[in-house]
Every structure is written in structure tokens, then in C-alpha cells.
Amino acid sequence: xxxxxxxxxxxTAEWTALVNMAEPVIYLGMASCGKAAGxxxxxxVILETLRKYSLTAKLIEVGCIGTCYLEPIMxxxxxxxxxxxxxxxxxxxxxxxxxxxxxxxxxxxxxxxGHFGDKAFDGVPGFFEQPMLKSQVRxxxxxxxxxxxxxxxxxxxxxxxxxxNIALSKSPVEIIEEIYASGLxxxxxxxxxxxxxxxxxxxxxxxxxxxxxxxxEGDPGAFMNRLLIESDPxxxxxxxxxxxxxxxxxxxxxxxxxxxPLAIRRLQNAIKQMHQHGLIGENIxxxxxxxxxxxxxxxxxFVCGEETSLIHSIEGxxxxxxxxxxxxxxxxxxxxxxxxxNVETLGTIPHIIRNxxxxxxxxxxxxxxxxxxxxxxxxxxxxxxxxxPLGTTLRKIIYDIGGGTQKAFKAVQTGGPSGxxxxxxxxxxxxxxxxxxxxxxxxxxxxxxxxxxxxxVVDVARYFLDFIQKESCGKCTPCRVGSRHMVEILQKICDxxxxxxxxxxxxxxxxxxKSTSLxxxxxxxxxxxxxxxxxxxxxxxxxxxxxxxxxLVCRSLIEYVVIKEKCTGCQRCVSVCPTEAISGPRSEPHxxxxxxxxxxxxxxxxxxxxxxxxxxxxxxxxxxx
Amino acid sequence: MYLMEQxxxxxxxxxxxxxxxxGSLIPLLQxxxxxxxxxxxxxxxxxxxxxxxTTSQVFGVASFxxxxxxxxxxxxxxxxxxxxxxxxxxxETLLEAFERELKVKPGESTADKKFDLNRVxxxxxxxxxxxxxxxxxxxxxxxxxxxREIWSSYE
Numbered sequence: 001x002x003x004x005x006x007x008x009x010x011x012t013a014e015w016t017a018l019v020n021m022a023e024p025v026i027y028l029g030m031a032s033c034g035k036a037a038g039x040x041x042x043x044x045v046i047l048e049t050l051r052k053y054s055l056t057a058k059l060i061e062v063g064c065i066g067t068c069y070l071e072p073i074m075x076x077x078x079x080x081x082x083x084x085x086x087x088x089x090x091x092x093x094x095x096x097x098x099x100x101x102x103x104x105x106x107x108x109x110x111x112x113x114g115h116f117g118d119k120a121f122d123g124v125p126g127f128f129e130q131p132m133l134k135s136q137v138r139x140x141x142x143x144x145x146x147x148x149x150x151x152x153x154x155x156x157x158x159x160x161x162x163x164x165n166i167a168l169s170k171s172p173v174e175i176i177e178e179i180y181a182s183g184l185x186x187x188x189x190x191x192x193x194x195x196x197x198x199x200x201x202x203x204x205x206x207x208x209x210x211x212x213x214x215x216x217e218g219d220p221g222a223f224m225n226r227l228l229i230e231s232d233p234x235x236x237x238x239x240x241x242x243x244x245x246x247x248x249x250x251x252x253x254x255x256x257x258x259x260x261p262l263a264i265r266r267l268q269n270a271i272k273q274m275h276q277h278g279l280i281g282e283n284i285x286x287x288x289x290x291x292x293x294x295x296x297x298x299x300x301x302f303v304c305g306e307e308t309s310l311i312h313s314i315e316g317x318x319x320x321x322x323x324x325x326x327x328x329x330x331x332x333x334x335x336x337x338x339x340x341x342n343v344e345t346l347g348t349i350p351h352i353i354r355n356x357x358x359x360x361x362x363x364x365x366x367x368x369x370x371x372x373x374x375x376x377x378x379x380x381x382x383x384x385x386x387x388x389p390l391g392t393t394l395r396k397i398i399y400d401i402g403g404g405t406q407k408a409f410k411a412v413q414t415g416g417p418s419g420x421x422x423x424x425x426x427x428x429x430x431x432x433x434x435x436x437x438x439x440x441x442x443x444x445x446x447x448x449x450x451x452x453x454x455x456x457v458v459d460v461a462r463y464f465l466d467f468i469q470k471e472s473c474g475k476c477t478p479c480r481v482g483s484r485h486m487v488e489i490l491q492k493i494c495d496x497x498x499x500x501x502x503x504x505x506x507x508x509x510x511x512x513x514k515s516t517s518l519x520x521x522x523x524x525x526x527x528x529x530x531x532x533x534x535x536x537x538x539x540x541x542x543x544x545x546x547x548x549x550x551x552l553v554c555r556s557l558i559e560y561v562v563i564k565e566k567c568t569g570c571q572r573c574v575s576v577c578p579t580e581a582i583s584g585p586r587s588e589p590h591x592x593x594x595x596x597x598x599x600x601x602x603x604x605x606x607x608x609x610x611x612x613x614x615x616x617x618x619x620x621x622x623x624x625x
Numbered sequence: 626m627y628l629m630e631q632x633x634x635x636x637x638x639x640x641x642x643x644x645x646x647x648g649s650l651i652p653l654l655q656x657x658x659x660x661x662x663x664x665x666x667x668x669x670x671x672x673x674x675x676x677x678x679t680t681s682q683v684f685g686v687a688s689f690x691x692x693x694x695x696x697x698x699x700x701x702x703x704x705x706x707x708x709x710x711x712x713x714x715x716x717e718t719l720l721e722a723f724e725r726e727l728k729v730k731p732g733e734s735t736a737d738k739k740f741d742l743n744r745v746x747x748x749x750x751x752x753x754x755x756x757x758x759x760x761x762x763x764x765x766x767x768x769x770x771x772x773r774e775i776w777s778s779y780e
Binding site for chain 1: 646647648650651652686690692708710711715718726746749752756764768769
């Protein structure tokens with residue numbers, strides 16, 4: 001009996017006891033997204049409700065299950081029934097749900113999302129039967145929102161560290177070949193075969209090697225890594241130890257954004273637990289293999305997601321990239337062979353080792369095997385984190401899983417600031433590294449931002465280029481100067497001050513920056529511009545020739561107008577206008593002075609949500625005057 | 626003055642915990658900022674001495690990263706998220722409303738040193754956009770009308 005068998009027995013006992021516990025258990029989703037939706041307050045309500053009705057129940061804080069649009073989410077196990085999940089709860093309903101269920105044994109059906117049992121359960125659908133979850137294949141995020149991320153026994157009871165235990169009984173070469181055979185490609189975006197990378201590092205002779213987990217999730221609009229680390233930190237750490245064993249690394253680093261304080265705390269806690277149980281440090285699980293992990297907090301620089309910049313940052317230098325080769329797998333941190341893997345790549349490793357490469361290849365198509373997580377956000381009904389097999393079409397992701405858009409769909413942006421905007425005509429594109437690249441975007445780390453008719457693609461291109469220009473490290477001229485010029489041109493287009501020939505200038509500049517920049521940041525910086533010019537050129541032309549922004553976003557091209565026939569004169573807009581642009585006596589249609597109006601949107605919002613008429617203030621964009 | 630001496634000891638005591646190598650630079654700067662709230666010139670000198678670097682080398686690194694600040698922070702810190710999801714949901718309008726109401730630009734503090742206004746690239750709560758953070762509290766699905774209510778609750 002080795003150490004792992006003992007750990008496994010203890011964890012199974014603990015998990016079984018929890019599942020069969022006589023007293024009720026309340027699980028509350030407390031990842032950052034849950035907290036943002038008000039989970040902290042709900043926690044107070046739960047404790048207060050239990051006290052008020054003299055109930056005893058165990059409260060467990062879990063991570064996020066991925067259905068962020070249903071946050072805050074609370075699950076309850078009681079009365080020998082399966083675990084029930086309740087969503088979109090607030091302070092009032094939390095109290096009601098607990099009281100009804102624990103005291104009256106009644107299920108508050110308005111807020112129930114589903115049950116987690118194996119069989120049908122009276123009138124309550126299965127949780128994973130929900131439209132957002134039904135067509136997902138959850139491997140990497142399978143424990144997220146289910147287990148307590150701060151309890152190592154929960155992880156071990158749910159297959160945790162079994163992959164590591166298997167890996168340590170094999171040779172490093174066997175592990176590398178298994179990963180190679182699985183076809184796993186880097187989930188950070190570039191899609192390089194993980195097995196090849198590892199093999200290169202393994203075959204390079206050196207006295208010391210390093211493994212770095214890249215958790216510098218810099219893409220604005222993406223949160224796959226945050227969610228995984230906050231909800232299941234051990235999954236990533238287990239992957240790291242397997243990777244270190246395979247390549248022969250003694251020291252590991254997790255480079256993580258300082259903007260993710262909860263994720264950092266979860267990692268620190270998890271590493272401490274691993275030390276207690278011999279899963280890290282000297283002689284891991286009695287195998288003779290030793291490995292340590294340090295957490296390095298990123299200091300805020302998007303370019304540090306690039307491998308060589310990240311290495312410079314860990315070395316205490318300015319995070320600027322260098323030319324490759326040599327690749328980090330040969331000469332990386334402190335000049336030693338270094339493997340840098342993304343959080344999700346590492347989170348996938350234990351599953352491949354445990355189930356084998358053939359099992360992994362069941363999902364996916366054409367050299368794109370396995371599943372990939374995506375953060376589905378923007379103007380879509382069901383926002384959150386999803387996991388689907390590679391090769392799933394954009395249409396299936398956006399409509400079947402995401403529930404489509406409320407207003408007319410315009411575009412989906414993949415790959416963050418390095419990706420492109422794809423139009424409706426391309427919705428049947430299967431999501432693979434190659435197909436996305438062939439239509440002018442990239443896979444990236446998994447951000448999917450859905451845009452509807454109210455999103456202006458020119459403004460979005462300007463937004464991304466502005467971001468890139470601020471984050472460009474300045475080392476190479478094409479990126480430093482080129483991104484700045486592109487922003488200037490895009491700003492002029494948004495302001496209605498562009499000449500028709502600007503579009504061609506913009507396009508050739510974008511191509512130049514793409515082909516001449518030093519690192520990935522500059523090489524992909526043009527994608528938002530080129531893809532929007534390619535699929536939405538008509539919108540650019542409308543901005544330039546007709547001073548018209550159909551999405552009513554570009555500030556210089558729009559005006560706020562009061563529809564006299566609809567305005568009831570309730571004066572709510574008058575009270576919120578910061579520049580006294582709106583005037584008029586009560587009960588009479590108001591006047592809006594466009595010379596004073598700063599287009600702050602306050603009157604528009606209040607007219608929709610707090611005024612009597614509801615839609616008397618509209619935004620228009622002038623067609624050519 | 627007493628407080629300054631106290632915090633000095635706090636930082637001086639912890640500096641020895643960091644290995645005397647260049648790789649400790651960023652963690653040391655982060656520690657200094659955690660203790661003092663920003664990077665004070667004297668502390669930067671101390672770090673440079675400890676690691677055998679020049680102060681300009683240290684400032685060269687510190688100024689590269691957006692996390693480090695060189696002026697005293699205000700009492701509360703407002704971070705408006707301008708990630709992509711927040712941008713398409715109107716994050717920019719929120720930032721402007723703060724600029725107007727508090728009469729500051731991003732990166733500045735109000736005259737009474739009560740609020741800092743900052744833009745942040747992404748808080749990772751994209752599913753609840755637009756979001757903003759004041760100190761450690763995250764507010765989701767915010768609009769211009771709700772803003773005043775939110776920031777006026779801070780003393």
C-alpha cells in the first residue's frame with residue numbers, strides 16, 4: 001500500500017460521508033463571478049436564516065459551475081434527496097428557499113435549476129439537462145462548482161492525483177509519448193503540440209530545468225483560467241507535477257495575474273495541502289521525484305503572456321520578448337530548458353494520463369483533439385464558461401449553448417485582441433486552430449465575445465488597437481509605431497473625420513505590422529482590423545462617407561432625441577442630466593439641447609428603466625447631410 | 626513619523642526573506658507597495674542596494690509594469706473594467722461618468738484624496754458586464770444611473 005492508496009481511502013471516506021450526511025449541506029458558488037453577483041451577501045443571509053429557524057446545516061463554499069448568468073447559485077442536499085441547485089437567488093429568495101426546503105420540505109420551484117442525481121427526481125430536471133449544459137463535454141472543468149476547492153479530499157475523491165500516481169509508475173519518456181499520441185495542443189492559443197514541446201525539453205541536456213504555468217490570462221473578455229484555478233486549483237497543480245516529472249524539471253513557477261487575488265489564495269492553500277500529504281516537495285508519493293512550485297504574481301503587462309517576455313519578467317527584468325530560436329524548451333529561464341504551459345493545457349494532462357490518449361482522441365476532429373473551454377460573453381443570453389469538443393461549430397456554441405442573442409446577431413469575436421470578428425455567414429465554421437486561422441481569426445485562449453446590432457465593429461477594432469497600443473512593449477518599431485497609427489486612423493473614422501482613402505491606408509498598414517513585428521503581440525495585433533475590414537467593410541464606408549454609425553455607438557456620429565409624442569414630462573431625465581441639457585415643465589414634453597448634451601447616456605437609461613413613458617428618449621445617427 | 630518608522634521596520638524585516646538575486650526585484654517592489662501603498666524613492670534605493678542594482682535599473686523595471694504607482698494612493702480605489710465584454714456593454718460611459726463626477730482623469734486622485742480612479746484591462750467577471758471594483762467590492766451590471774448611489778456609499 002503506497003501513500004496514494006491511503007490518501008484515496010481517506011478521501012473516499014470523507015466524500016461518501018458528505019454525500020450521505022444526515023444533516024443538510026448548503027453549497028454556495030463563491031468564485032469571483034459569484035461574489036460579483038452578490039454571493040457574499042447571500043452567505044450572510046444563509047447563516048442568519050439557519051440561526052433564525054434553529055436549523056443546522058453544513059455550509060460549503062464551492063467555485064463556479066460555469067453558468068455565470070444564473071449567479072448567485074446555491075445548492076442544497078437534504079432529506080436524502082439528490083443535491084438541488086437554485087439560481088439567480090437574492091437575499092429574499094435565499095431565505096425563502098432554505099426555509100421552504102429545510103423546514104417544510106417544499107422545493108421553491110421558481111428558482112430551482114436542476115438536480116445532480118443519477119435518476120429522475122420529482123418534477124425537477126437534471127442540472128446537466130439544461131440547454132446551456134446539455135451539449136457540453138465537461139472534462140477539464142468537471143469538478144468546478146461541485147467540489148470545495150479548498151478541500152484536497154474532495155479533489156482526490158473525484159479522481160484527483162490518480163493521474164499523478166499512474167505517471168510516477170511510468171518512465172518520463174512513456175508519459176511524453178502518451179501526451180504526444182493524444183494530439184494535445186497548447187490551449188493558450190498558438191496550438192503547438194504539447195508532446196513535441198516536452199520531448200524537446202526532455203532531450204536537452206541540462207543540470208536544471210524549469211516548468212512554468214502561464215496563468216497570466218491577459219485577454220480582456222476571457223476568464224477560463226481564473227475560473228478553473230478558483231474552482232479546482234489542484235487540477236492544474238497535478239498537471240504541473242506530471243509535466244515536471246516528464247521533462248525532468250526540479251523547480252516550477254506559476255505566473256499569475258495580480259488581478260486574480262482569489263485564484264492566488266486558492267493556489268497558495270492548495271500547495272500547502274500538497275506539502276502536508278507528500279504530493280509536492282521532496283520524494284513525491286515516495287517515488288524519489290522531487291519538485292517545488294513558487295507563485296509569481298504578474299505586475300500587469302499583457303505582453304508577459306508571450307513566453308520570452310514572461311521569462312524576462314520572472315527574472316526580474318522588463319517583460320520584453322526576444323527573437324526565437326532558441327526556444328525556451330532549449331534555453332529559457334536563466335538560460336536553462338524551460339517549458340511554459342497554459343493553465344488549461346496542464347489541467348487536461350491528468351485526464352489524459354488517467355484515461356489514455358485514445359480516450360482523449362474520442363473528442364475533436366482533424367488533428368484538433370479533445371475539448372476546449374470558452375468564456376461566452378457579450379450580447380448573448382446565457383453567458384458563462386463552457387467546455388465543448390474541438391470542431392464544434394460557432395452556431396452550436398452561440399445558439400444551442402448560449403441561447404443566441406436578444407437583438408440581431410452581428411459578429412462573434414474569437415481570440416481576444418489577437419483575434420478577429422466573424423460574421424453570420426461563418427457561423428457554421430467548426431472551431432479548430434486551422435479553420436479559425438483560415439478565416440482571419442485565431443483560437444486564442446478561448447474568449448468568445450458575441451456582438452449584436454448594437455455593437456459597432458469599427459469601435460471594437462478601435463478598442464482592441466487602443467489596448468494593443470497601450471500594451472505594446474515598445475521594443476520593435478512596427479508594433480510600437482504601427483499600432484499607434486492604426487489607432488489614430490480608427491479614431492478618425494469613429495469621429496467622422498476620415499477620408500475615403502484612409503481605409504486602404506489602414507489595410508496596408510495592418511498587413512505591414514502583421515508581417516514585420518517581433519512577437520505574437522504585434523503579429524496578431526492587426527487581426528481585429530483586417531477581419532472587420534474583410535467582413536464589415538460596409539460599416540467602415542458608412543462611417544467615412546455617410547457619417548453614419550448603424551449601431552449608434554460612435555459618439556461623434558450620434559444624437560440623443562426626445563420623441564415629443566411619447567414623452568410624458570415625468571422629469572426623471574431632467575434630474576439625472578449632468579449638464580442641464582434637458583428642460584421642460586412637469587407633464588409637458590421635454591426639450592433636449594444638443595449643444596449642451598454630452599451624450600452620457602444617463603437620460604436614455606433612466607427613461608427606459610425608471611420613467612413613466614419608458615422609451616421617449618432615442619439615439620439616432622445622421623445619414624449624410 | 627512614528628508610523629513611518631514602524632512601517633520601515635516592517636519592510637526592513639521582510640526584505641531579508643527575499644533571495645539576493647535579480648529575480649526578487651518584482652516581488653520586492655510588490656512587497657514595498659503592499660506596505661507603503663506606493664513606491665517611495667527611499668525604498669526603491671534600499672531595494673536597489675540590496676540587489677546590487679542602480680536605482681534607474683529598478684525604476685526601469687517598475688515603470689514597465691502597470692501595477693506599480695509612484696504617488697500616494699487615495700483612501701479608496703475605483704477600478705472601472707474596460708475588458709472587451711465591459712466595453713461592448715458600456716464600460717467607457719461609466720469611466721466618463723466618474724471622470725465628470727469626481728473631476729479626475731484615470732490614474733489621478735481626487736483633491737480630497739478620497740478616491741483614485743483607474744481603468745483596468747479585465748477583472749475576469751465578463752459574464753456580468755459591465756463591472757467595476759471599489760477597493761475589494763465588485764459591482765456587476767452597473768449603469769450610469771446606479772453609479773452615484775454606489776460611490777456615495779463610501780465614506
